[in-house]
């Protein structure tokens with residue numbers, strides 16, 4: 001049986017994080033009711049490549065290169081025992097180099113790039129590895145408070161081996177001066193947990209004369225209590 | 233190792249949206265036998281204001297009560313300007329529960345949105361389903377709050393479950 005322990009206290013942001021204004025009317029006042037994990041939580045959708053094709057390169061759209069700094073971002077998906085999570089589906093989305101999303105509701109007065117759509121879908125391999133090619137996104141203003149700009153980030157959605165592992169997170173970039181000012185990033189109380197949301201600059205992912213690289217390892221809830229046994 | 237922290241999906245997650253995923257009868261599911269249903273509802277915040285930027289995902293067993301085999305029980309739907317989501321699917325069968333128990337037919341819902349640091353999870357059960365009485369998970373929910381997890385048949389084949397993120401009649405969310 002795969003087990004999905006609850007996150008350690010302080011390592012996830014509280015649902016009520018008043019500095020992030022949108023949480024105020026959207027967080028539940030009742031504590032959630034803990035339930036034992038049943039098949040409904042330990043099973044997960046199987047995303048077959050035929051129905052959910054992978055596309056790993058955001059740096060080119062309709063045959064044309066996007067504007068901005070091309071980068072490779074990669075890493076591993078692991079469980080809490082450090083074992084690879086195989087076949088996890090990663091859905092990735094981000095703003096363009098100017099900090100503008102290809103999204104109807106994004107009114108930021110920064111240019112759209114017709115050659116940047118801003119999404120990718122990849123699957124972790126047997127060792128948990130995944131990789132994308134993209135453009136380093138820009139920071140953008142978001143109106144949460146005076147001169148509020150989100151630090152540069154990429155959104156990641158993960159589908160693992162149990163619905164209890166489902167998670168959405170954001171990857172940040174090292175050295176960003178906006179990080180200590182960002183109520184979303186800072187909402188996670190534990191400093192080490194925040195640090196793990198920041199990618200590492202990593203030349204191992206770089207390609208000579210073509211792109212720099214960043215590494216972002218993602219740890220999903222779960223440990224393999226009896227490694228030889230499948231979760232079914 | 234410690235799990236990576238959850239972060240909000242934010243308001244621009246639609247970049248990864250595929251509206252056709254709200255129809256679970258698509259693709260290989262199309263040929264499967266079962267009872268066609270619609271699962272719909274409205275998401276509101278603590279002021280009763282509709283949440284028009286939410287992402288709702290569902291995960292369910294097939295009509296035979298099996299996960300991961302046969303029926304592909306995953307769907308996703310964006311809430312509209314009125315906070316409404318709408319899935320078409322097949323009614324799930326009863327699912328094995330802890331020990332030798334049986335869980336009543338249910339659909340797991342996860343709601344992601346701007347302002348939600350982590351997604352919230354609940355279940356839609358089917359009102360008036362006799363198996364609800366013995367469901368081991370519903371039994372953990374105080375009786376007075378159980379109706380927030382009971383979808384009502386508001387038109388033939390149309391099951392409605394509104395989701396109130398905060399306040400009076402707040403939906404029961406599950407710590408899974």
Ligand SMILES: [Fe+3]
Pocket residue numbers: 095150153155242244
């Ligand atoms: Fe963003």
